[in-house]
Amino acid sequence: MTRASEPSRRTVLAAAVAVAAAGAAGPAAAATPTRPAKAPGGLVDNRAWTSYSDWRAGAARGTRALSGARPGIVVATPAGTTDYTDPHTQKTAAWEYATWTSPVHRLTVPATEVIASWNARTPAGTWLQIELTGTYSDGTNTPWYVMGRWASGDQDIRRTSVDDQSDGRSTVWTDTFAVDDAASGLRLVSCRLRLTLYRTPGTDLTPTVWRAGVMGSDVPDRFTVPATTPGLAGELSVPRYSQEIHAGQYPQYDNGGEAWCSPTSSQMIIEYWGRRPTAEQLAWVDPAYQDPQVCHAARFTYDYQYDGCGNWPFNAAYAATYKDLQGVVTRLGSLTDLETLIAAGIPAITSQSFLKTELTGAGYGTSGHLMTVIGFTADGDVIANDPASPSDDAVRRVYNRREFENIWLRTKRYNASGKVVSGTGGVCYLYFPAHASARQRKALAAVGVR
Incomplete structure (x- = not known):
């Protein structure tokens, strides 16, 4: 982000305006809740999928888990082929794809915000889409939200966030899922990720994903925070x-x-x-x-x-x-x-x-x-x-x-x-x-x- 005085384009923890819902649709996968991690200070919960057992626990459609020193997932047999029109180049191309959907993660901190992270290799001719869905504290569900369309290079697609994603209760602001009205008490109590791995049709190319995770948080509104005592220098x-x-x-x-x-x-x-x-x-x-x-x-x-x-x-x-x-x-x-x-x-x-x-x-x-x-x-x-x-x-x-x-x-x-x-x-x-x-x-x- 810039240090200039322009208005921030990321409007998190602020009342959001409802915009037309544009969550990406996709197949739901049956899953069981994962064990939550301890949240430091009771405000933040991190969950990452990194181990071979983590990748095996997800729902795979055309992907397979890799073991070894750095476990991950790759395309095995594609689930299908689809066209993608890049909104920044207007180029339409066909891509083979395979998906991996995480188990449901029960947030130790019912969250007002969630940010996804991922670590991957995408050789030329491949790319990834990362999506998030979740369940609200009232038992209803969010749509599938696109949290990023990403490649390490820029020769195949333009890496991009996706605007105008909302269901009238939550909104994705560039890279952050946010409950629109935190004061209402509505929270996200569970979530899962879906990774879609794309490759050029007819090749054996594949992305490799080593880490995928979510960070849920419920940081209260505050203009000041308590001071801490200096510790290690x-x-x-x-x-x-x-x-x-x-x-x-x-x-x-x-x-x-x-x-x-x-x-x-x-x-x-x-x-x-x-x-x-x-x-x-x-x-x-x-x-x-x-x-x-x-x-x-x-x-x-x-x-x-x-x-x-x-x-x-x-x-x-x-x-x-x-x-x-x-x-x-x-x-x-x-x-x-x-x-x-x-x-x-x-x-x-x-x-x-x-x-x-x-x-x-x-x-x-x-x-x-x-x-x-x-x-x-x-x-x-x-x-x-x-x-x-x-x-x-x-x-x-x-x-x-x-x-x-x-x-x-x-x-x-x-x-x-x-x-x-x-x-x-x-x-x-x-x-x-x-x-x-x-x-x-x-x-x-x-x-x-x-």
Whole structure:
């Protein structure tokens, strides 16, 4: 998302306008509830399908589960062939497809919002559709909502969110399912995912999906959050990249670098874990441009419907295209959670909105901005790689603990016009190895991610 003062295109935790229902129809699969995970702080519930037994437990139509070091699903025998007209190119093509539908997951936190994440490989000639359905607290069901049409490349389809999806009670806002009127008491009490794997007809190509998950949350409306006591101090050595030095570059991707906070932050953490694009992958970038991998990240996180690089799950999915990395979108409950992760060597990308006067030293205000938390000072202040900086050298910042915690965790705020608008309520991206260390797994579990 951009640090500019334009109105946010993601309107979460705000009263939504009812729009025409456009949930994608699809075959329902019989399933049994899965065991819910513990929700940190009682506000967030994460469920991921990653193991061979997880994939075997789903309902398969043309897919099969893979065992081995990194279990997943692939196309076995396609369930059929269908035409897809890409709304961004107007190109119609035939695709073979197969589906996998998760078991029903009973949310430990009856949710006002749900965000899906996925990690996959989609070679040329393949792509994925990710859908969500659920049951409300009154026993009725949502339609199947499309949470993303995604490919790691852009040669076959344009990766895209889908607008105008609502049943008059809930709406999908780009990448987030949200109950329209949380004050009514209506909640989503269970959900499941359906993955559709597409490939060019007559080939043996296939996407491979290693991880699929949902994050349900019920974060209360709040302008302020309780302060936490500083805990562990320390700083991780994370590469520093500025989005601002890319201003004007490749304007077809959300007007260029000034809006590239999300992919720039993603690239920092991808490289922290020792991964980066190859010279061949970067060959399309103008050789005169500094940090070409940031341009690459912008291109391959770009959502053609949202018209930006700030689609949260698309960034996590991009990170997971690098060898043996996982990416998830979740919500954390406090800076103590971030301290736990940093102590285990896991940096995090946080999403926040604020006025210029609300974050000392930032020098700007924003309707939505991503930055990378890399550590904490001895006094508990936040050390962040903030891509909204004039140079790579200037990216490292130290922000006041109390100010940072509040702007990140609140769900309501006042904008520059004095209007009440939404905050993200602790949204962050976590990228970590597919084969994490015991210490890393313990830290992730402590914040509800497995």
